Each structure stands twice: as structure tokens, then as C-alpha cells.
Amino acid sequence: MTDMIQCISPVDGRVYAERPAMPLDEARAAVARAATAQAEWAEKPLAERIAIVEAGLAALNEESAEAVEELAWQMGRPVRYGGEFGGMNERAGYMASVAEEALAPLVVESSDKFERRIERAPHGVILVIAPWNYPYMTAINAVAPALIAGNAVILKHSAQTLLVGERMAKAFARGGVPAELFQNLFLTHDVTEALIGERAFGFINFTGSVGGGKAIERAAAGTFTGVGLELGGKDPGYVMEDADLDWAVDTLLDGAMFNAGQCCCGIERIYVHESLYDAFVEKAVAFVNALTLGNPLEQATTLGPMANARFAKVVREQVAEAVAQGAKPLIDPANFPADDGGAYLMPQILVDVTHDMRVMKEESFGPVVGIMPVKDDAEALALMNDCDYGLTASLWTQDVDRAMALGRRIETGTVFLNRADYLDPAMCWTGCKDTGRGASLSVLGFHALTRPRSYHFRKVKA
Structure with missing residues (x-):
């Protein structure tokens, strides 16, 4: 047969x-x-x-x-x-x-x-x-x-x-x-x-x-x-204290949620300088709440189903585990009634996350992102490198020299400055680790x- x-x-x-x-x-x-x-x-x-x-x-x-x-x-x-x-x-x-x-x-x-x-x-x-x-x-x-x-x-x-x-x-x-x-x-x-x-x-x-x-x-x-x-990857974004906040929120959250988060170089974890953290999170929640989950054949839909119900199951499990370990979900399920428990999965932002949680270390490949405050570059670098993947990393600052110095220490294939989730065909697409x-x-x-x-x-x- x-x-x-x-x-x-x-x-x-x-x-x-x-x-x-x-x-x-x-x-x-x-x-x-x-x-x-x-x-x-x-x-x-x-x-x-x-x-x-x-x-x-x-x-x-x-x-x-x-x-x-x-x-x-x-x-x-x-x-x-x-x-x-x-x-x-x-x-x-x-x-x-x-x-x-x-x-x-x-x-x-x-x-x-x-x-x-x-x-x-x-x-x-x-x-x-x-x-x-x-x-x-x-x-x-x-x-x-x-x-x-x-x-x-x-x-x-x-x-x-x-x-x-x-x-x-x-x-x-x-x-x-x-x-x-x-x-x-x-x-x-x-x-x-x-x-x-x-x-x-x-x-x-x-x-x-x-x-x-x-x-x-x-x-x-x-x-x-x-x-x-x-x-694949578990790509980080790091927002420094001098970043253009609105541009960083729009680009990073789009990088986390576009294509239902199913991007090799999608943003899956964000580290924000403590001076901008509260404002960043507030704007990030507003960005996600403006999405419309639904049938991808309808023009109003901005967030379609994940490609398979089993992929959505992995993301739901990661989110549930993180919440059980103390993470706080910021997106209300009532805002996304199309979530059917199958392939249609609501987006989620998690705070109070740590690197003891799978959602911050293992690839999610779905519409979820964890956001953590950091006090300086050294802490951000340690967290960005605390991962088995190394595809891209996204840095947000007006200081190009600072970004270059930090980028050379990140275990990754591509370093972005003030952008994310983009494949430039003139640049070598490569990675390291897993x-x-x-x-x-x-x-x-x-x-x-x-x-x-x-x-x-x-x-x-x-």
C-alpha cells in the first residue's frame, strides 16, 4: 500500500x-x-x-x-x-x-x-x-x-x-x-x-x-x-536606556508575533533596561491587544492559526509551566475569543519570567514572548548568551560603537541594530550552537x- x-x-x-x-x-x-x-x-x-x-x-x-x-x-x-x-x-x-x-x-x-x-x-x-x-x-x-x-x-x-x-x-x-x-x-x-x-x-x-x-x-x-x-533560534532583543522606545516596541513585537511567531529569527525573549521597562511593557501590551486572531482568509485577520495544532500545544504548555512557576501573563484571553484550544492560539506576553522557565530557554515558535528588566549590558549579555541557540540578536541603542562592542560578544550568527527579524541576502545567513x-x-x-x-x-x- x-x-x-x-x-x-x-x-x-x-x-x-x-x-x-x-x-x-x-x-x-x-x-x-x-x-x-x-x-x-x-x-x-x-x-x-x-x-x-x-x-x-x-x-x-x-x-x-x-x-x-x-x-x-x-x-x-x-x-x-x-x-x-x-x-x-x-x-x-x-x-x-x-x-x-x-x-x-x-x-x-x-x-x-x-x-x-x-x-x-x-x-x-x-x-x-x-x-x-x-x-x-x-x-x-x-x-x-x-x-x-x-x-x-x-x-x-x-x-x-x-x-x-x-x-x-x-x-x-x-x-x-x-x-x-x-x-x-x-x-x-x-x-x-x-x-x-x-x-x-x-x-x-x-x-x-x-x-x-x-x-x-x-x-x-x-x-x-x-x-x-x-x-531555528530563541532570538533575543536588548533595549538599552537610550533606545527609540516606540520604534523598538513596534519592531520587536512585530518580530515576535508576525506569522503567529513562526519565524526562525523571530523575537522570543526581550531584555529591557530597567529605566524603560515599565513603559516598554505597557506599549507592548497595547501592540498585542490590537491584533485580531481569526480565519486567515479574512482581510481583517492579522494573526492566523499556527500551522498545526500540535505546534500550538507546545506553546500552551510552555506558557502554562511558566505561569505555574510565577510568570505573569498580561494578555486577557477575553480579548481573543477565536482561541479554540487547537491551532488558533491567542498571543501572550509574560513578565516576571526567569531563565529557569522553558519559555525563556527553549524555542517556542509561536506568538509568545517573555520580557525581563536588566540593569546593564553585562547582565543583558549573560542572559542573551544563556541559550542553546544562536541565530540572531537585536540591539537597540543610538550608540553604534557600544552596539558593535557588545555584538562581538554575543554568541549568534547575525547581530541587528535597531531592527529585527529580517534576512538581508547580502549578508551571510548563519548560526552557531543548536x-x-x-x-x-x-x-x-x-x-x-x-x-x-x-x-x-x-x-x-x-
């Missing part, structure tokens, strides 16, 4: 879409076809590869209106915010613009005696395992530069956003990307792990949970396959998706 991969819609709990899982033998054959297509693709000039990928992206953009409602049904993001096509285009466009620079050879010597250079060679077939929370933007982070660099791509998308990978692959094929070169496959975990263990791929790019990252590493153990892992390892986007993203190959030619004259 064929396994079915299902998307259960958070909107109404029904099966929104399902696809049969591909058996292992068929998956092996699909990867083999990708490898054959890759050899020919890599021989094309870089400019031609870029143009074809851009045409594929343009074909996908033609479906943006249809994709917005489809996303709401699959993972619950309100339609009022549109899709992810603006961010997706920004990322793909930037990577195309720096491809020539990033993939240019490093020429050490070019003389009548020697040619010594280092070139960037494609890995071959790259497996991209994409998450549901920003399903187009996270996938494009690897798909576009991998193809541009001369690789083939096998995309395995999350079951929660089952239709995204299918839509991407079909659109890119219409734009001229060879269908065997970029394939979306519906794979079970077992089949995926078997392929990895057989060294079917030259590189694996995974965005997801810590548990998922560990499973990828176990499957790849002994194969020497390169892996890039982005495994956030994982690797690099995506920027020039370094191309380096992750290729390998160095050295040429040491001694020129012999007759």
Missing part, C-alpha cells in the same frame, strides 16, 4: 492536499536522472544559467495571487500580508547579481611558466529540505543559487506546505529549467535517510528542527556528504553550494 503524504489545514482541520510518497527505487531513479541532467547543465555558460533561472522565477511569479490563498490554507498566514514573493524575488535577484563575483576563479599565478588557480565546482545533485513557515523564501535561498552554480536540485518540501515545492518545480520547468534538473519529490523520512546514506547527493541543505538536523547528520555519517543546517552550521545567501552562500578545485599547471614548451 502506497504511503500518502498529507497536508492538514490549520484553517479547518481537514486534509487540504495529499500526494503519494515515492518509493525508494523510483527516488533513486529520479536522482540518477538529475545527475545526468546536471552534467550538461554545468557546461552552460554562467550567464545562460542565470537567465534560465530568472525565467523560471518569472514563471513562478505569474502564480503569486493563486499562491497567497493556497498558503493560507496550508500553513495559516493571513492573506492580507500577501505571499512571500517580494522577499523571494529579492533573495533570488541578489544571488543572481553576485554570482559572477562569487564564482570567479582565484588566480594565484598566470605566467608563461605556470597557471595556478582555484575554481568553484558544483557539488552535483543537491538535496534541499525546506520548511513550512516561509516555504517559498527558505526554499529559494538554496534552489536559485544552487542551480545558478551549476548543480541539479532535488527539493523535498514539508508536508505542511505540500503544494509549494510542486508549484515551484513546475513553474521553473515552464521557464526553461530542465525538468530532470530541478525536481520536487514527495519522500518519506525513511526514503530520504536511505538516499542520504547511499551518498546520492553531493550536498544537503536542511532548514528545520534540531531533531531533524540530528537525523540528517546521522544519515550522512560516514558518507562525508556536506551538510548545511539552519535549525542553530546549526553552514552559510546561505551572500557570496558565502555560493561557496557553500560549490567546492573548491585547484589547478596547478606547469607549462612545458617544446
